[in-house]
Amino acid sequence: MSKVKTHKVIGLRSTLLSLFLFLFFILLSNQFEPYNQSQLANIAMLLIAVLSITLLTGASGQISLGQGAIMAVGGYSSALLVTRLGLSMWLAFILAIFVSALFGLFLGLAAARLSGPYLAGTTLVMALAIPSIAVRFETFFSGDVGLSVDYGMPPEWLTKLIGEVSIEEWSLYVVLPFTAVALFAVLNLSNTRIGRTWRAVRDNEVAASLAGINIGRTKVIVFVCASGLAGLAGALYGFRGLVAPSVYPTDLSLTLLTAAVIGGLRSIGGAIFGTFVIVFLPDLIEKVTNNLAIPETVGIYLPALAIGLLLLLTVILNPRGAAGALEHLRHKKKH
Amino acid sequence: MTPFLTAFFSGTAQGAIYALVSLGLVLVWRSAGVVNFAQMGQAMFTTYIASQLIQNNYSYWSAFLIALISGAALGALVDLGLMRPLTSRKNSQLLNSQSMRTTIPVIASLGILGVLKALAGIFWAGEERGFPSPVAPNAIKIGDTSLAITGFDLFVIGTVFLTLVLTTIFFTKTGMGLAMRASALNPEVTRLSGIKVGSVRTLGWAISGIASSLAGLLVTPRTNLSPNTLDLLLIIGFTAAVVGGLSSLAGSVLGGFILGYVISFVNVYSAPENVFIAILAFLLLALFLRPQGILGSKEVRSV
Structure with missing residues (x-):
């Protein structure tokens, strides 16, 4: 062995x-x-x-x-x-x-x-x-x-x-x-x-x-x-x-899963990255919508929309998340 | 009217709707091997479309029909746009492991659910609104005694019954239905006999979209419509599908009615707060006693 x-x-x-x-x-x-x-x-x-x-x-x-x-x-x-x-x-x-x-x-x-x-x-x-x-x-x-x-x-x-x-x-x-x-x-x-x-x-x-x-x-x-x-x-x-x-709420469970997936399910660094995203992304979006004068009735749904799209994008582009994408890039450079 | 009959009638009407949801889940599970957690999100969206049309002075029935068609379109779109590329991808290392192949589609469907809910909130302001029913929700009277069943309940039961008959005819008498059953049983052999397994699978998603869209139209006159109202229906439908057997269409319908009675009897004889706990207990009991479901067949895992 x-x-x-x-x-x-x-x-x-x-x-x-x-x-x-x-x-x-x-x-x-x-x-x-x-x-x-x-x-x-x-x-x-x-x-x-x-x-x-x-x-x-x-x-x-x-x-x-x-x-x-x-x-x-x-x-x-x-x-x-x-x-x-x-x-x-x-x-x-x-x-x-x-x-x-x-x-x-x-x-x-x-x-x-x-x-x-x-x-x-x-x-x-x-x-x-x-x-x-x-x-x-x-x-x-x-x-x-x-x-x-x-x-x-x-x-x-x-x-x-x-x-x-x-x-x-x-x-x-x-x-x-x-x-x-x-x-x-x-x-x-x-x-x-x-x-x-x-x-x-x-x-x-x-x-x-x-x-x-x-x-x-x-x-x-x-x-x-x-x-x-x-x-x-x-x-x-x-x-x-x-x-x-x-x-x-149930949404909390799903948000946590999103954080883990976005960052990369197999990576601990990815977990840290994903958690930063789910906490700070809504604040960031709020700042942008305030500047663009988007009505509040639309604005409150934008964070959920962004997080959902991010989840879909991750799964489609690279199911290993941000960490997986990073590794992929590093791998490419070597060859 | 005795409490027993009240529970029985409302259980039948509710169970008919649960049967539709559970049928939708099983259709996709059998044809694609995915449990579609976005299913009731899709139904929520198409019910909003119908509601919008009725607001714009379309008749109930034309809105009804358009909702069903958009349900089919949305189901097919989810398969073609997301699930097919996901499951056909071979090179990704994450999908190399057995467990991830089943996990990634689940996560993808949750993503769709989130996006659909957010879009519904943006388009329709997300407030709870009523949804009309074509039949007055008054109790039916025989002589002077009013029965515990309403005209709307009968409409629900009738519509679901018709749907189930049509589904049965489709699966047993038509070539396409046969192809769907064959590709669920053995995709490889079906492909070799010249059937386009991919299109058959998309058809499964479309039919599931119709069934769940119909469930949305039938349940919202009672529950009202908001981006989150149909979440509970998904949970119940899933439990019904597991109880009946995820691999069996007849089992899923049976499971739907069983769940209808369980919930309705808990509501009448106990308290509505107990419903969630009853669902969880029932699901766990079913999983322990008969994991393959009442009509399901045991899965044989090949190495």
């Missing part, structure tokens, strides 16, 4: 990359006014959810149209832990990962039996049904009104250390460590034995099972990992102010 090129589990490269992203966000936020700082925080939390799709679809070939619903699971579990049990926010975030991972375990057990379109449809039904549970059991989940939670005020030691910290900056500081750790975990996971098993299952199930891989168990593990990530993202997303069904 030929020697397979493997990376060390804790690679130097992934550590540096995660740290770089962390610093990059902080430096970028210093250049921004408060609104864009909070948009940057949005990117940092949504990136975690997009990474969960990169794992699920890019690395193991399973599709989920319901990552928003899993975000809701994370959001509700953390918000309930804080408001009902009075836990600290940080502990609630960590516990939200475990609750959603447990949810992912059940989902994975069902998903292991499904493939392609069945899985897509089932997760889409889930995306609609889960938020409706909050309305159904209103006394426990507070129905449509939702649970109010926030990041609180920046602690004193931080203001002493770096001076005045605005609410927007504080939300970014809360989210960024989680984003960096999630990025670090995903970067390393794809180079471990588990990551290679996932790719084998993605590319050819029959061949993978002949090579001794337990397909069912592999799929369940992917779902557990991806759901943990999505749940964390959902908890962070909810603590911007409100955890309610309207915060996690």
Whole structure:
């Protein structure tokens, strides 16, 4: 057997990359006014959810149209832990990962039996049904009104250390460590034995099972990992102010998938790029429509139109997304 | 009128519409191997076209006919413009892996759904509007007792029944229908026997477009019309198709009626808030008990 090129589990490269992203966000936020700082925080939390799709679809070939619903699971579990049990926010975030991972375990057990379109449809039904549970059991989940939670005020030691910290900056500081750790975990996971098993299952199930891989168990593990990530993202997303069904609509699931596809399903850099696009593109379009005096009734649909067209264009031109296109160019230059 | 009969009649009328949606999904699945998540987006769009025509003083029936024709055209366009180039592409590395070949068309159909919804919002302002029905929605009376079934329900059931009969005749008695069944069963052999498999597939998309467009016309008098109203219908239709068997046309119709009864009985005997959870529970139950569906055949995977 030929020697397979493997990376060390804790690679130097992934550590540096995660740290770089962390610093990059902080430096970028210093250049921004408060609104864009909070948009940057949005990117940092949504990136975690997009990474969960990169794992699920890019690395193991399973599709989920319901990552928003899993975000809701994370959001509700953390918000309930804080408001009902009075836990600290940080502990609630960590516990939200475990609750959603447990949810992912059940989902994975069902998903292991499904493939392609069945899985897509089932997760889409889930995306609609889960938020409706909050309305159904209103006394426990507070129905449509939702649970109010926030990041609180920046602690004193931080203001002493770096001076005045605005609410927007504080939300970014809360989210960024989680984003960096999630990025670090995903970067390393794809180079471990588990990551290679996932790719084998993605590319050819029959061949993978002949090579001794337990397909069912592999799929369940992917779902557990991806759901943990999505749940964390959902908890962070909810603590911007409100955890309610309207915060996690079906469109959120589809937007996340779009981000992952535009950037490139198999690329972590692509996930970062795609998340920037879905968060900043609507702002950019708004600026353009304001300048062109396009009526507001048309303007509100333009971001959705642009994102839909971008998704179609990506799939037609290069299903591997921006990252795939870049690689293609680099490849061409060599020859 | 007892609650049971109320649930039964409204279940039949709703189920007839779900059967159309589910039939549309299965038609495309069988002919192209794609679950078209944009299907009800297409139907939403054609229903808006009909609504616009009626506003411009066209008669209901001419708007009805034009909506069905544009449904067929839109379905064919999606296949020719997007799905065919996507699935025929051989060189892309991403499509080399088994799972990606089924994933990419799903993503593409979601893209179409997003674009259609945004366009409908831009063209028609996206506010909820009513949609007329050709029959008054009053309860039918026998003597003094009014039945739980309305004239409109009968119109829906009748139209769907007629559609199903026509579809059955098409698939069993015409050469084109036979060609469609053959290419669903084995495209390679069908191609070798001189049938243009590509055109047959496009025809499948077109017929599916008609069926879903009809479902849109029949459901909106009750639900009103907005870019998002038909999303729920897609979810229900998908569940119906899975319950009946994604590979079986008769199964998809059966699944549609089953879902109609399930939803209507949950509505009457429980609470409307429970409908979503009931759909999810029913879908999961069906997938666990009989993944190939009631009338579906087990998929045999070749290496």
